[in-house]
Amino acid sequence: MSLLATVAEEAVSGRTTVENFIDFAYLISAIGFIMSLKWLSHPSTARKGVKAGEIGMLLAIIGTLMKHEIVEYRWIAIALVIGAAGGVPLALLMKMTAVPQRTAFSHALGALAAGLVGTAEFYLHGDTLSKVALTAIGFEVVLGYLTFTGSLMAFGKLQGFITGKPILYPGQNFVNLGIFGASVAIAGYLVVNPTAAHLFPWLIALTLVFGVFLIIPIGGADMPTVIALLNGYAGLSASAMGFALDNKLLIIAGALDGTSGLILSIIMCKAMNRSFTNVLFGGFGAVAQSKSGAVEERSVRSISPEETAQMLENSDSVIIIPGYGMAVSQAQHKVRELYDALSKRGVDVRFAIHPVAGRMPGHMNVLLAEADIPYDRLIDMDEINSEFPQTDVALVIGANDVVNPSARTDKTSPIYGMPILNADAAQTVMVVKRGMSAGFAGVENDLFFMDKTMMLFGDAKGYIADVVKELSGVHAGH
Amino acid sequence: MSLLATVAEEAVSGRTTVENFIDFAYLISAIGFIMSLKWLSHPSTARKGVKAGEIGMLLAIIGTLMKHEIVEYRWIAIALVIGAAGGVPLALLMKMTAVPQRTAFSHALGALAAGLVGTAEFYLHGDTLSKVALTAIGFEVVLGYLTFTGSLMAFGKLQGFITGKPILYPGQNFVNLGIFGASVAIAGYLVVNPTAAHLFPWLIALTLVFGVFLIIPIGGADMPTVIALLNGYAGLSASAMGFALDNKLLIIAGALDGTSGLILSIIMCKAMNRSFTNVLFGGFGAVAQSKSGAVEERSVRSISPEETAQMLENSDSVIIIPGYGMAVSQAQHKVRELYDALSKRGVDVRFAIHPVAGRMPGHMNVLLAEADIPYDRLIDMDEINSEFPQTDVALVIGANDVVNPSARTDKTSPIYGMPILNADAAQTVMVVKRGMSAGFAGVENDLFFMDKTMMLFGDAKGYIADVVKELSGVHAGH
Amino acid sequence: MDDSLTNSLYVFVLAAFLGYQVISRVSVLLHTPLMSLTNAIAAISLVGSLILAGSAQAPYATVMGAVAVAASFANVVGGFLITDRMLKMFKTREPAK
Amino acid sequence: MDDSLTNSLYVFVLAAFLGYQVISRVSVLLHTPLMSLTNAIAAISLVGSLILAGSAQAPYATVMGAVAVAASFANVVGGFLITDRMLKMFKTREPAK
């Protein structure tokens, strides 16, 4: 009936069947994206979610290519090939520890695309567009270009191209606010006077500069939070493009991405017990390096891989707490071998996952999953914290802040109030790390000086490998 | 900036500030409804949710009254007064046990409104409306009128005006399908030939009849599921009105309501382990009365209120399982007194809530809350089922099907597969009911014949009152 | 499929998904209030009824509109009031006596 | 506020709420894949890029469009692939050896 009505309508409204098909494809595409995120909520349906997203994107592309505006396919084909050639290796050859950088880089690409489309749209039709469309283009261009350079900076800091240290100078916030204010003012002026096109390059330049300046004062270790935020901006700029082109699919996909970025950065801030402003203006990492000097005076107990192996072997239950150190030394596969060796001996081994262990939300989960550790062995902080007192050994591998008891007790500590894993409640605590240096937050950790704590000094991967060798009877000396 | 653009736009697009205000009010109103349902998810925010919904509705009304189409306010004012005069007593004087009827009745009102608006719209503008609008009006009218009579029938069955027994006759489904098919066919024909207005009364009549026939074969006890479904239809018909009037607020509010009704009826069907078709075509209640004949032969143990009081007093933990019988005898306040008396003596008293105990989803929760029992004492089935073995007394008050162990074991039982409360695992089981008659599903309950079960025969309210009197030392004889 | 239909479909689909997400989070504890609250919200058909009753297009239309206004406004008032009345009963702690 | 803006705002608001509901249900376990998946979905700006690159309005616009297509398509391909690669690693049971 409705179909009949549709066909009858066509004669009247002048819309062709192709246009109806495109509308329909876009609607299904939007549903695909929604289902994609919905299914991602659980590991058992997550891969179906990726499929739904792919179908959504495919429909969006097919629908768009059928639009009557598109008359020239050559450049599109070339660009698609180049894009695919860039995207595939970026996905398949990347190490899992480099995921943060990759994400930052791809936000830069996505934001660049939004910025370029907005720019071209303005130059082509600026004088005939409605104020609404111009406002939308303004949002699109500003969000796009600032996310472009901002993400590149984040990428550089994470990859080590640029110093990870926050660069601070007096009046910094004032300068940043000034630049941002100027670019917003130009954008506003252009909406009212779209013929003043000569101002547009200034808008672009100022926004690009603002993106750089925005990231300069933020420490490398805060980059994950910033990346999540930039993800949100990239989504909002796609949404703005949707407002400008009156395309609902763009609005929906952009809004989904925008909220996702915002939620993730809020979750990260909460788990680190810090505020947004503190992340964005705090220069947090600056304090980090300086504090760890006076530590070595207090005494710690250090034991050898042989002793470690023996103690682990003789325990009934072990909770492994992985942290950033496991990620940088890529120790997850050796940890897997340790897990196998201990499990074979009847030791109950579980993993305690802190929400911000490592440098990405869910970082540890991905690494351990990569090493084929079943995800029902990975226990969330809230669930496992009550188990430590009944546990023989808490084995901390390259984690530091997430097991620092001063977060519970010391009101002056920068991490005070951050929820932590109660490793100190276990019968024995073992900590694998290279030396006595501090973690991300730069604070001393009393856990290392407790009577029941053994320090296992060494690179996480090498040390665990030694322990595994001991356990399998092949001694290091052979 | 965007505001500036808006004002500038006005001159061009000819839209007035009032129209912009209305658009804005509607958008906020939609957000109000969304927040309303979101906040309803938890008791601590639920009342804020009602406020949000009220604000949403207020904005919708104000916005609508400002529309330039509205030129005559007299009839509106009168109708609003009449509506309020009807609505207030319907809300405030109604007993909590009558909530199902009230809900059914108000669905009838809402659906009538939708049907009338659609009808008038068709007669006023049918010949000039687009096919899309006509299709939408078709949905609106069909859903509206069938929900109207259907809800009235449900109301009648619950209130006892009409027999609660399902009325079945051969070929019933065929007749119903025929009537429905005819009304859909007329609606379709009218979309294509809107000038054939003389057919419209037939559409109305057939749909009204269909609503009645739809409910006739459904037993009174299945009404709650049907009411949830009719709630969904009422929402969808409001949504259809939104499509016809091109009003997004109506679409959103209607869709929210439509999904709510659908979800609730699915939840109810699942908790009863029955399918939709079984509810709608099953004539389920028909079997109910017939089976409970042969029961009395097996022997049960029955004890007096005095003995009950003694046993409860001497136990450490009691789980009370309320059911439909508590609702009909309005025993919740007496149960509250029992809870107080036992708690004062140091007995740990909790309530086990089965999702379909009673005749409405969440029925028991509302009644117990009415009696001021704190909601953290009400424990969901999934959580409390593991607690029964460590519990001294399971006190079943007017429940039957939800504690019937044959749901676990007897494949031939109509309730086989329905999740139940494991009252039979408690040390002692006590069951308050008037006699040996069966519950809603009409099946015998082996729980009553177990060695550890005591039957406490009597009306729930009276019996519990006697027990409370015993506990407070004021003996019945005084 | 004209433009307004496309827009309406997007809004409907999104609202239905959102409804599903939001409502499936409502705890079983509150299913009865949920029914009466959505009942009140569905009375949004009041908007269409008001327009019909107030636009003086034909006497019969005004009468039908007025009946529709009365019917849906009764639901608005009744639905919100009874929901609130029910919710007032839910308390975490023992009430002071 | 013209009609298309109103419609767009409705869609945006609903999608944002829906995003909030859906994403806050994603378990912490999957937050890294979530980032890369939303990254791929945000590459929907490909739609605007394709229109620009294919509509032959001006040579400079075509070039900008082509660059935008390449950039966002790299995200589409890369984002979905790496998400799937990560998710493949999550297993409940011990893999058979």
Ligand SMILES: NC(=O)c1ccc[n+]([C@@H]2O[C@H](COP(=O)([O-])OP(=O)(O)OC[C@H]3O[C@@H](n4cnc5c(N)ncnc54)[C@H](OP(=O)(O)O)[C@@H]3O)[C@@H](O)[C@H]2O)c1
């Ligand atoms: N996950 C997120 O989303 C996120 C985002 C932003 C910030 N953060 C922050 O990051 C921190 C994460 O805590 P965390 O406990 O995982 O890490 P952490 O506190 O940064 O500590 C990591 C430790 O690993 C050790 N380490 C480094 N390389 C190693 C190697 N090759 N072998 C063995 N040990 C090595 C380091 O000590 P040595 O140098 O002595 O070896 C260091 O103390 C938190 O403060 C959190 O707030 C997390």
Ligand SMILES: NC(=O)c1ccc[n+]([C@@H]2O[C@H](COP(=O)([O-])OP(=O)(O)OC[C@H]3O[C@@H](n4cnc5c(N)ncnc54)[C@H](OP(=O)(O)O)[C@@H]3O)[C@@H](O)[C@H]2O)c1
């Ligand atoms: N909650 C919902 O949403 C919903 C919706 C549709 C259907 N249902 C169905 O309703 C049933 C609910 O189970 P239920 O265990 O709560 O109730 P039930 O199985 O219907 O049993 C109620 C029992 O209460 C007793 N009773 C009646 N009046 C009483 C009074 N004044 N004093 C004492 N006892 C009285 C009756 O026995 P006597 O006559 O011997 O006293 C009867 O056996 C399930 O089968 C469920 O599937 C529920």
